[in-house]
Amino acid sequence: MLKHIFAWMLVILAIGGTAGGLGYYKYSEIQTAIAASRNSPEPSEAVQSVRAHTGEWSATTRAIGSVVALRHVEIRNEIAGVVAEIGFRSGDIVDKDALLIQFDARQEQAALAASEADARLAKITLDRRESLRASAAFNEQEFDRSREEFAAATARANNLAVVVDKKRITSPFRARVGITNWQPGAYLDVGTLIVTLQGVDADAYVDFALPQDSAAAIRAGSRVTLSGPAVPNGEMTATILAEDNTADGSNRAVAFRAVAPGFGERLRPGTFVDVTVETSKPQQAVMAPLSAIRRSPNGQNVFVLVEEEGKLRARMRAVTTGAVKGGDIVVLKGLAAGDLIASSGSFKLRDGLLVHTGTPAPAPAEVGVN
Incomplete structure (x- = not known):
C-alpha cells in the first residue's frame, strides 16, 4: 500500500515539476519579448x-439641360402640290432666302398671266375714260365701272401671285437642314413636314427645369455652370435669359432658358449638358x-x-x-x-x-x- 502511495507521489511531483519548468520557460519568453519591445521603435x-x-x-442644385438652337423651325407646305425641284441635300447649310422646294406652279402661272393681262386691259380702259372727263362724251357711271373692274382685275392677279409665291418655299434664315427623303415628282398634301431647319448661330440656348423651391432663388441674369463630356473644355458659364411664367402642373418644376456663348458652333441641338445653379449667396x-x-x-x-x-x-x-x-x-x-x-x-x-x-x-x- 505504501509503495502505491509513494509511486503516485512521484508521478505528481514529476508532473508538477514539468509544468513549473514550462511555466518558467514561457514567463522568461514573455519577459524577453517585453524587454525587446521596449527597446524597439514605435510603429x-x-x-x-x-x-x-x-x-x-454656396449651396447648389443640379439639373439636366438640353441645347436648343437660337432659331429653329419646321418647314411645312401651305398649299398641296407636286414637287418640281428640291434646292438642298440632307445636312446642307443653306443661306437666307435659298430655295428649299419648288412645287409645280405651271397652271397657277398661266392663270396669273391671264389675270395680269385682264388688269392691263382694265387699266387701258380706265385711262381712256379718264381722258374723256373734260368732254361731253364723258359718262360718270361708265368711268366708275371701269375703275372697279380695274381694281377687281388687279386683286385677282395679286391673289394668283400669292399662290404662285407659296409654291416656292425658301429658307427664312441661314440654317442647317435636316434629313429628308422627298424627291421631285412626289405629291405633298397640305401641312406635310418637308424638312427641319436649325439656325447656324454662334450662341445657343440651354433649356432646363428646377423644382419650385430651388427656382425661387434664381432670376433672369443669374449665372449657371454647364459641364459634361459634350461641353468644350469640360465646363463653361452661361447666363439665364428667361424663366417660364408658370410651374409645370405635373411636377411643379419651373423651366428656365440660358444663353451659352459659342455653343451654337460646337454642340448640335438636342445635346444634353449638366447644369449647376447656385441657390444661396456665397x-x-x-x-x-x-x-x-x-x-x-x-x-x-x-x-x-x-x-x-x-x-x-x-x-x-x-x-x-x-x-x-x-x-x-x-x-x-x-x-x-x-x-x-x-x-x-x-x-x-x-x-x-x-x-x-x-x-x-x-x-x-x-x-x-x-
Missing part, C-alpha cells in the same frame, strides 16, 4: 499632410482635399495630425461635408481652418498612430466653391 506610418483652408461656398467655409476624407459605416472622418509629447500622432475626427469643387470638399463641421490633416496615405492610419510627414503642403489661395 509609425508616413503620409502627406495639408492644412485645412477657407474658401467661398459664404466662407472650411475646405479640405477629397483624399483626406475617409468613409465608414459610422459616417465620414479625417485624421488630424496632433503633436503630443514632441511626436506627431493621428487622431480620428468625425466631420460633416458639403459640396465638391475640383479636388476639394467643403467641411461644414468638425474642422477648423489651419488644422493639419493627413491627405494622401490617410487610409493607412488608425487613431493614436505615430505619423511621419514632410513639410505640409501650403493651403491654396481662397477659392469659390459651388
Whole structure:
C-alpha cells in the first residue's frame, strides 16, 4: 500500500515539476519579448499632410439641360402640290432666302398671266375714260365701272401671285437642314413636314427645369455652370435669359432658358449638358482635399495630425461635408481652418498612430466653391 502511495507521489511531483519548468520557460519568453519591445521603435506610418483652408461656398442644385438652337423651325407646305425641284441635300447649310422646294406652279402661272393681262386691259380702259372727263362724251357711271373692274382685275392677279409665291418655299434664315427623303415628282398634301431647319448661330440656348423651391432663388441674369463630356473644355458659364411664367402642373418644376456663348458652333441641338445653379449667396467655409476624407459605416472622418509629447500622432475626427469643387470638399463641421490633416496615405492610419510627414503642403489661395 505504501509503495502505491509513494509511486503516485512521484508521478505528481514529476508532473508538477514539468509544468513549473514550462511555466518558467514561457514567463522568461514573455519577459524577453517585453524587454525587446521596449527597446524597439514605435510603429509609425508616413503620409502627406495639408492644412485645412477657407474658401467661398454656396449651396447648389443640379439639373439636366438640353441645347436648343437660337432659331429653329419646321418647314411645312401651305398649299398641296407636286414637287418640281428640291434646292438642298440632307445636312446642307443653306443661306437666307435659298430655295428649299419648288412645287409645280405651271397652271397657277398661266392663270396669273391671264389675270395680269385682264388688269392691263382694265387699266387701258380706265385711262381712256379718264381722258374723256373734260368732254361731253364723258359718262360718270361708265368711268366708275371701269375703275372697279380695274381694281377687281388687279386683286385677282395679286391673289394668283400669292399662290404662285407659296409654291416656292425658301429658307427664312441661314440654317442647317435636316434629313429628308422627298424627291421631285412626289405629291405633298397640305401641312406635310418637308424638312427641319436649325439656325447656324454662334450662341445657343440651354433649356432646363428646377423644382419650385430651388427656382425661387434664381432670376433672369443669374449665372449657371454647364459641364459634361459634350461641353468644350469640360465646363463653361452661361447666363439665364428667361424663366417660364408658370410651374409645370405635373411636377411643379419651373423651366428656365440660358444663353451659352459659342455653343451654337460646337454642340448640335438636342445635346444634353449638366447644369449647376447656385441657390444661396456665397459664404466662407472650411475646405479640405477629397483624399483626406475617409468613409465608414459610422459616417465620414479625417485624421488630424496632433503633436503630443514632441511626436506627431493621428487622431480620428468625425466631420460633416458639403459640396465638391475640383479636388476639394467643403467641411461644414468638425474642422477648423489651419488644422493639419493627413491627405494622401490617410487610409493607412488608425487613431493614436505615430505619423511621419514632410513639410505640409501650403493651403491654396481662397477659392469659390459651388
